[in-house]
Amino acid sequence: MTATIADLGIAFGRVAFVMLFVLNLGGLLTWVERKQSAIMQDRIGANRASILGLRLFGLFHPLADAIKMLTKEDFYPARADRFLFTLAPFVSVFFALVAFASIPFGDVLWIGGREVPLQAVTLNVGILYVFAMLSLGVYGVMMAGWASANNYALLGGQRAAALMLTAEIAIGASIIGVVMWYGSLDMMDIVRGQGELIGGWLPQWGIVTQPLAFILFLTAGIAATKRIPFDTPEGESEIIGYFVEYSGMKFGMFAMADFLETVVIAGMTITLFLGGWQVPYLGRDGFHFPGGLALGLPHLAVVGLQISAFVLKVLVMIWFLMLIRWTLPRFRYDQAMRLGWLALFPLSILNVVLTALLLLLVRP
Amino acid sequence: MRLGQRFYLVEVVSGLALTARHFFGNMGRHIAHSLGRTDARGAVTIQYPEERRPYSPRLRSLHRLVRREDGSPRCVACMMCETVCPARCIYIVAGEHPNPEIEKVCDEFTIDLGKCVFCGFCVEACPEDAIRMDTGILEFSSFSRTGMIYTRDVLLSLEPAGPDGRPTSAVPIPADRTP
Numbered sequence: 001m002t003a004t005i006a007d008l009g010i011a012f013g014r015v016a017f018v019m020l021f022v023l024n025l026g027g028l029l030t031w032v033e034r035k036q037s038a039i040m041q042d043r044i045g046a047n048r049a050s051i052l053g054l055r056l057f058g059l060f061h062p063l064a065d066a067i068k069m070l071t072k073e074d075f076y077p078a079r080a081d082r083f084l085f086t087l088a089p090f091v092s093v094f095f096a097l098v099a100f101a102s103i104p105f106g107d108v109l110w111i112g113g114r115e116v117p118l119q120a121v122t123l124n125v126g127i128l129y130v131f132a133m134l135s136l137g138v139y140g141v142m143m144a145g146w147a148s149a150n151n152y153a154l155l156g157g158q159r160a161a162a163l164m165l166t167a168e169i170a171i172g173a174s175i176i177g178v179v180m181w182y183g184s185l186d187m188m189d190i191v192r193g194q195g196e197l198i199g200g201w202l203p204q205w206g207i208v209t210q211p212l213a214f215i216l217f218l219t220a221g222i223a224a225t226k227r228i229p230f231d232t233p234e235g236e237s238e239i240i241g242y243f244v245e246y247s248g249m250k251f252g253m254f255a256m257a258d259f260l261e262t263v264v265i266a267g268m269t270i271t272l273f274l275g276g277w278q279v280p281y282l283g284r285d286g287f288h289f290p291g292g293l294a295l296g297l298p299h300l301a302v303v304g305l306q307i308s309a310f311v312l313k314v315l316v317m318i319w320f321l322m323l324i325r326w327t328l329p330r331f332r333y334d335q336a337m338r339l340g341w342l343a344l345f346p347l348s349i350l351n352v353v354l355t356a357l358l359l360l361l362v363r364p
Numbered sequence: 365m366r367l368g369q370r371f372y373l374v375e376v377v378s379g380l381a382l383t384a385r386h387f388f389g390n391m392g393r394h395i396a397h398s399l400g401r402t403d404a405r406g407a408v409t410i411q412y413p414e415e416r417r418p419y420s421p422r423l424r425s426l427h428r429l430v431r432r433e434d435g436s437p438r439c440v441a442c443m444m445c446e447t448v449c450p451a452r453c454i455y456i457v458a459g460e461h462p463n464p465e466i467e468k469v470c471d472e473f474t475i476d477l478g479k480c481v482f483c484g485f486c487v488e489a490c491p492e493d494a495i496r497m498d499t500g501i502l503e504f505s506s507f508s509r510t511g512m513i514y515t516r517d518v519l520l521s522l523e524p525a526g527p528d529g530r531p532t533s534a535v536p537i538p539a540d541r542t543p
Binding site: 042323 | 372373376379380382383384386387390391394406407408409411
């Protein structure tokens, strides 16, 4: 009995870590977005919200946002489908939240003789799971577009569906190369495979073995988040988008879903291409530098290093995604479609062929 | 588009380099600022109510009536400013000055700032240099039209702006304005 309680506790701990990490990071991203865009544009950014005169670089603005969203009028359009209209933001946020579950944030942790893999859910088809959840997220957007009884919202929902199709196919095709190279659909196995060294010194990260797939995946991933430069479903300057009829916290949940998807895409990118939780030259018992130098580390220190490496990489990747979002102008709808179908997709197929050839040559 | 531009990637990277350079440069200046290098500024923002852009000495701000040494207005109620005012926002009622040397004085001098266009003609027209627009006060607002009407005593109490252009007297708050 005690064993099962401990197992339950461990499972709960794994889920809680991922859940709190993603939720808090998603909330914090509103602050990151405001501040980072401000600093990039020689401004200061939102810094007025204060508690007892304490401003903390505007860190209370997400809190103020939440209070504002929760106290606003919860509006229903007269001809809207009330059930679907209410359901849509929840669907959006839910699938964005659970998508992170199979992304590993560390290697195994040994507690009291138990082997705990550091990911919320151990799935041997982890990649497919993440993509399934990301694709299901678009149902929330389409539902919102349909249930609003608003032509612009419907247009936005339709565009979201088209864009998601474009992005998901490009994403799916671009990671086939990664899957072929590391020989697994389990994200944990892929990250472990990236710990091996090429020629004794270069970590075999995805960006080294699959540089083309990295660029394609990143581009398609940004498209999947529905943010600028691929914000055609929103299209603020033309159709306002699928959430045109939403107000209050329901609108906030759509915004939140975008941020959560950003976190998921950042997590996916680093897991598949930037070594996930891998620290270069760090094995299970410590550092093994090329040239024979070794540094032994206790197990907990290794795990701590891996988790902090994962968190750091996610943060840097999010910074980079924000940099792209605040640098590039948006693609027009037809341009986004053309880029997706005529550039990303064929190039992904080319990448698969090249990888197959390379594998044939390297591993006979 | 050139071939390189059609390919997007080169242009995207050059754009990202530009914004990243701004980001890190500004970040460094912000950090230097917080470490005591007050001349380093990471942003061009002027945080308005606390910080202000220096005003030009020629700025036409809220009017004031210049006082004589005995405290009475220098205005002799010649009606020049009321006549020249294109917005017709000045209303003067003339009266007798206690000093026999001075013929007249304004008993009432009312400016409706809701109508005023801040052209400065009143200042130029005045033969006695009795009205000036050098208080440096810009933040006068009200929830009602009557709150925009400034009377003689309020205008007399105002002081000219300091050498930096900042107002030296407090913003006169109209009767109906609740802060």
